[in-house]
Amino acid sequence: MKPIRGILFDMDGVVVEQRLDFPAIKREIFGDTEGFILERMERLALTERARAEAILERHEALAAVQAASMDGFLPFHAWMVGRGLKSGLVTRNSRKSVEAILGRLDIRFDAVVSREDAPPKPAPDPVLLACRRMGVDPAEAVFVGDFELDLLAGRRAGVMAVLLRSPGFRSSERADLVVDSLAELRDWLEAEARSAD
Ligand SMILES: [Mg+2]
Structure with a gap:
């Protein structure tokens, strides 16, 4: 395995905790709670889509002012900076809400990819773009x-996929590594770096 030079993060549930009530947003836009919001919005006619975007942005702006950093993220980020590791954010949220949240919590990344920049996850594009912007293979x-x-x-992007477990999502066959905290990931990376020396 190549030495790790950069770490990318999903935003909600990894970097910050924010209350986005997806079922409520879906009910308001579509009248039901099926599927994924961005994928369903893609299929709307232009005027309907503008209405949907306005609704989604209103919910995101509200959640952004209440967002708090996740337990353990700030110490992990400080450790990364000390180690000279690049950091990136890959999110399905809008750039506006990302900037509001990161600005308020004073968190800085070397690369930020929001839904305006690339097709959203699960496509590999935003992950690959964030790698390019970090200058990391x-x-x-x-x-x-x-x-x-x-x-x-x-x-799909060929990076190491790490699942940070939450009460609602415990395991995945697609995870290369499963951790219960970022501190556990830090320990794993430290051990990996030592064994490569
Ligand atoms: Mg998440």
Whole structure:
């Protein structure tokens, strides 16, 4: 395995905790709670789509002002900086909400990819774009997510896919590594770096 030079993160549930009520958003846009929002929005006619985007953005703006950093993220990020590792964010959220959240919590990434930049996860595109922006080869990158879409995107992009377990999502066949905390991932990476020396 190549030494790891960069770590990418999913935003919701990994970097920050925010209350986006997806069933409520779907009910407001589509009248039901089926499927995934972005994929369903793709299929709407233009005027309907503009309405849907406005609804989604209103929910995201509300959630952004209440978002808090996830337990353990800030120490992990500080460790990365100390180690000279690049950091990136890959999210299905809008750039506007990402900027609001990162600005308020004062979190900085070397690369940020939001839904305006590339087709959304589970496509590999946003992961590959974030790697390019970090200047890191996918084979030298890790992607940490808390949901199947993240692991699928990571696998397709050829990065190491890490599942950060949450109460609602415990395991995935697509995960290269499963951890209960970022501290556990830090220990794993430290051990890996030592064995490569
Ligand atoms: Mg997530």
